[in-house]
């Protein structure tokens with residue numbers, strides 16, 4: 001079996017099955033491509049003769065669309081996978097030290113490695129968080145085939161909020177290769193309300209880590225706890241600059257989260273899920289990162305679904321993963337499936353079409369219906385359930401285009 005990266009000419013893929021999140025299911029399956037377009041997908045009987053187009057057989061495999069990763073930190077791909085951690089404050093300290101020690105060349109190399117691992121994971125688009133200073137990371141994204149949004153990240157509390165707003169303004173409306181820029185106020189415990197409102201007012205998507213930990217909720221509601229200590233003692237923030245609106249992060253910020261991508265949401269209640277649905281926000285869950293920190297997984301999933309919030313999956317950083325050879329939301333979906341939390345087709349939507357819409361990528365690029373495609377993956381098995389039960393890495397049967 002070989003990968004077909006050809007952008008022109010007809011080609012045919014034959015496998016035991018093909019499946020997407022838009023209702024395509026066939027066993028066995030034929031996918032007919034014309035360059036980077038799908039001409040037809042169906043059973044051999046439905047497709048009929050394909051003339052003299054070259055055929056590649058994927059016996060014992062399932063064909064599926066390329067994947068979307070709605071939340072990544074590709075700049076944290078230079079240090080492999082770290083052992084699981086239950087001390088979030090210590091982990092933040094370790095990340096800060098690592099970032100401070102990196103120079104531009106190391107940042108660019110780390111992002112380039114993250115891009116390569118994403119492609120090895122069958123990924124065609126990312127919602128990548130680009131930390132300051134952004135230029136080296138953006139250089140590594142320019143030449144990649146990845147689509148999606150590069151969310152420029154900023155931290156800003158108290159008097160530092162204006163610096164964060166200026167950082168967003170300097171990048172508004174940029175394109176980086178096939179990606180566009182968006183804005184990521186890092187989290188409610190690291191950005192004041194002015195930063196969130198400025199991000200919401202700019203052209204480009206918004207992404208934030210939201211209601212990730214009980215410590216974040218305690219800080220915002222009462223000004224106490226481990227995050228209050230972290231901000232004052234580890235980071236040197238004056239007490240007067242602590243973000244203490246006296247409300248849960250979602251109650252406090254939902255007015256600035258219209259159509260935003262809200263990551264984690266481990267510590268919400270049903271009314272918060274309803275507020276996010278009203279804001280047309282998309283929830284991005286990162287099941288392996290949740291497990292990495294010893295938290296309940298699948299966490300808020302049922303509550304978000306009940307409220308009608310769109311749900312996408314992301315990987316968070318490679319540091320939290322257990323696959324040093326790839327960064328793939330397929331492995332996130334596998335964890336949800338193993339937890340018996342979601343139907344297989346719903347898992348597939350969370351890592352293809354729903355995730356694509358959340359980062360402004362055309363969802364038709366990640367289905368198997370006739371039209372443009374970002375590529376086709378082949379996974380060992382005879383059904384989507386087999387794919388979700390296995391641990392195999394995706395293989396590009398066609399593309400990435």
Ligand SMILES: [Zn+2]
Pocket residue numbers: 071072073129209263316317
């Ligand atoms: Zn993250």
